[in-house]
Amino acid sequence: MTREDTRSKILAVTCEILDRVGENGLRLSDVAKKANIREASIYHHFASRKALLEDAQIERFRSGYFVTVALVNEVVAFSDTREQWESGLRKILQRTFSEDGTRRRSIRASALGYAQSSVRVRSALAVLYREIFSRMAEAVGEAQRRGWVKKDLDPNVVAPLVLGIVEGRRLIETDDLFPDPEAWNLLAADTVIHLLRPQH
DSSP states (O other), X not given: OOHHHHHHHHHHHHHHHHHHHHHHHOOHHHHHHHHXXXXXXXXXXXXXXXXXXXXXXXXXXXXXXXHHHHHHHHHHHHOOSHHHHHHHHHHHHHHHTSHHHHHHHHHHHHHHHHHTTOHHHHHHHHHHHHHHHHHHHHHHHHHHHTTSSOTTSOHHHHHHHHHHHHHHTHHHXXXXXXXXXXXXXXXXXXXXXXXHSOOO
């Protein structure tokens, strides 16, 4: 196994353990055992437990967003009509509002919380946000060129707005007694679709 493979494995195992037990429950001995390496080997790849945690938080944040953005790009690429684009976008939004989406939002919220006390993580997340917004704006821009998105909307403004709506669902996910999460899902998806839809 190459040095990079070992580093990636340590990071993946750390992310998995963090998802299960959180930062306070993370033990380097558990990471080493699951990665099938000696605990001291972790320090060949990460300067400290804190450096490992920071990289893991960055990776946890990154992975969830890029899947969603890739799906939006696929919908644009494989749609031939505005109706297909809107149907695909609605399915992606419904997927992001699912139980798995809830888990990914929780992970991103954890990484954002961690960033409040780590300049390194905060800086890395800012770079990731710029890349995510850029990729999302490309997809929205392509849909706009095809006539499926209002011409007067700036894709660079639409991208963070749509992702903000997705993250905004976290507000109702913290309340088990929220009366009708499905109604929120439908309203959020309708809002995005109607915001983007050109007037004909």
